Amino acid sequence: MDRPLLVPQFLDRARTYFGDQEAIVAANGDRFTYDEFGDRADRLSAALQERGVEKGDRVAVLAPNTHYHLESVYGITQIGAVHTPLNYRLVPADFEYMLNDCDVTAIIADHEYADQVEAVRDSVPVETFIASNADAVDGDWEDFDEVLTDTEPTYERPEMDEEDIITINYTSGTTGDPKGVMRNHRGETIHAYCSSVHREISDDDVYLWTLPMFHVNGWGHVFSITGIGGTHVCTRGVDAADVFEAIQNEDVSYFCAAPTVLNMLLDYYDDNDPATTGDNDVRVATAGAAPPEATIRTVENEFGWQLAHVYGATETGPLIATSEVKRLLEDDQARYDIKKRQGIPMLGTEIRVVDEDGNEVPWDDATIGEIVVRGNQVMEGYWENPEETERAFSDRLEGWFHMGDLATVDENGMLAIQDRKKDIIISGGENISSIELEDTLYEHPEVAEVAVIPSPSDQWGETPKAFIVPANGNPREPGVTAEEIIDFTRENLANYKVVRRVEFVKQLPTTATGKVEKYELREQEWDDEESLVGQG
Template sequence: MQKPLLVTDFLDRARDYYGDHEAVVATTGDRFTYDELGERADRFSAALQSRGIDKGDRVAVLDPNTHYHLEAAYGIMQLGAIHTPLNYRLTPDDFEYILDDAGVDAIYADHEYAENIEAVRDEVPTETFVTNDPDAVDGDWAGFDDLLAAADTDYDRPEMDEDDVITINYTSGTTGDPKGVMRTHRCETLHAYLTTIHQDISDDDVYLWTLPMFHVNGWGHIFSITGMGAKHVCTRGIDAEWIFDTVATEDVSYLCGAPTVLNMLSDYYHDTDVPTSGDNDVRIATAGSAPPEATIRTVEDEFGWYLTHVYGATETGPLVTTSDARRFFDDDSADRFAVKKRQGLGFLGTEVRVVDEDGEDVPRDDETIGEVVVRGNQVMEGYWEKPEATEEAFNERAEGYYHMGDLATVDENGMIAIQDRKKDIIISGGENISSIELEDTLFEHPAVSDVAVIPAPSEKWGEEPKAFVVPESGDPNEPGVTAEELIEFTRDHLARFKTIKRVEFVVSLPTTATGKVQKYELRSKEWEDEDRMIGEG
């Protein structure tokens, strides 16, 4: 038989089996069971429906990781309306573009961010404005809790099809205007199933929301954690002290964090030697650029946490690969770090290939570089109202595959290892240089806390590697190491043509809300006096 795959099933299941169990630890100090979470979502559904929101309408959510985001998301999706989460780091102009592009009919915005919506209110098609603290917001905003108090729990849930679009997640727009990634009930559901399997999510998990819920629906964890009946621990922003304290006091068993978050935790731990767990064993998933081996060693050997390296993109759900292939490493062997640095093997039902410019698979020699392309049930339906961009994304090298824009090698086991973004590969004097390899080498130096390597203009070579280094000392004026020493350090560990040519010490690196380093910002500043942002290398 065939049963439609619907995202509403996740909360329905949790209410059915775990109704009186704790579902959410709120940032307000409140705690909600799944029955209570479900009732609040029902009331929000009823409140939206009474204001004319129907199936297919777009409703935006602008919120840090609070219980309101969970309630709003399910309240929206129970109507068959399209959940459109927004990055709270964006500017009013960004919000104006997205709200107009998606034709958003209603928005819930946290009181700390609502002013950025109020600033463009008259320029967007949105008619219903809701916040969690209307007294803290200028303009005419309805109160979320006031709406729930006035609403009944009854609403009309429409008939939905698994191929209906149910979420639109906007890309960061680093190479142009943001694009709305359309995701159906089917691809959201299957991605949540895959995440549940590959991340070992169970009903007794306590999940700490260090990953933004807006980011591809929190990597699908708003679905998987809920559907399994596990516990959500919400946040309004993170710092290392708070994370360690919450992990210990709430007995957290699972969290996610980009490599920059891992570095932040490592630095704090070495300075304070705090407890790293409560009653539960802890596991952490990381993604983005490969974490350095030194960071993985700290997390596993000193924190006592189990680390899994995963990989993907907004367009792919996001997760498509995992390094957690335990037949290829021993938990007690240092060899595991080399495996965990890799992006790894494709998820179940996911075809991950590395192809050359002709769309042919590169050999499994761990040397030949090609582009990662993906096909799977968790991959997006396409870009919202951008058919040409959709066509290009799926057919540039290999027809019918989403093209990730990442360059990788494949080893004999089929495990991929990202070498660079296509746009970030450094071509110096005709040689291809991996910025990731350089960053990983510099991370091994004890005076380096964080680092990003980009191509910088060079009269002789066209472009050459430059490192932006956050020193362990925290003071760029007294970094505890010289640029010349770091250059020599890379020369001692890598082929001579790969060595860093320039170093700039900085207080911090520009990052996205998920902690991913925004290299394009560094590149833009470095190349602002040039005619183009690429060298003739």
């Protein structure tokens, strides 16, 4: 039987079988059942149609992890419109670009961020402006709750095809204008199915929203948690004390945490010794940079949480690989080595690591190639950008999405990223993995956070430089000297890999999801050079 896979089916299922069960714990303390969640989504769907929003129109959402954001996801997609979440940490010029780029018809904004859109209101195509707590917003905005109160929960659900684009997620644009990643019903649905299996999501899960909902639709959890009938615990931001309190008070069983969030929780735990669980066991997923072994040990052995390292990108759903392979985790030491890897492909996903000619590298954990992937969760392409789409799917291997990450593969097929393709350090003709250097430096007791990038060198073309946030938080008196840091790497690494330069900083630049912006550090370091690539 051929039944189309459609995003609204997730809420449909939850309403049918879990209607009177708790669906949402709002950031303000309000609580909604799935029946109430669905009713509010229906009213929003009707309100948008009354304001002229049609199937295929783009509707932007600018909000933190609130019930308004969750309701908007389904209020938009139930009428076949395209959910377009925006990063609320951007500036008005960014919103102006994105709203024009995909010709947004309506926007739903949180009252704390609506002013950022109001600043560019006259230069964007938006016709409908809705905000939570609109009285707190300058300009002519309709109030979200009043709109729902004034609208009957009756709307027309159009005929939809699983190939229809249903969401556009903008990349962070670290190397140019952001690109709109187009995803269809089928891709979102299969990604939710796949991640539900690999993250062991079930109807009794209580999910804490620390990961931004705007980031690839919260890694698809706006769909998977809803469809399975779990409980969403919403937050307006990430505060370590609040996270531990929510885990205890709401019996949280699952959440996602960027490496920076894990560091925040570890620091708070060291200073305050909070309880780390409620009545439920806790699972946590992290992505991006591989967590240091010390972090994994503390999270699992002291907090009592199950930590999984997952991998992906905005263009891939995002999740395409996981380190959570239980058959390989039985040996204690091996488990920490494996959890630092990006892992093996998830169900229905093909991943290869290929050389410059597109040939798969051997599984020797030494030969470096670029990760390429194909699967149902991979994007349809970039919005109105066929050139970038073609480049992304055709560089080394035709028809595969190119991740831009360089990796090795071990005898078990486990990926281990060595660097971003553009970030690898080539010093005197030798390839140096910045991740290996960072992992080594994380073992130093006076290092809290670190990012290693290539620094220009007349002798070698490039040489490794470490930007370090000291453990005491004071870059002027970091408790360790640059020479001691250099000696530490010399003691633990081959001579050609030794960090040659060190700069202590208050903080590292990061994206909204906690990933270190190495490109920003590179631009700063290479400001006086003609290019960002050494000629060593």
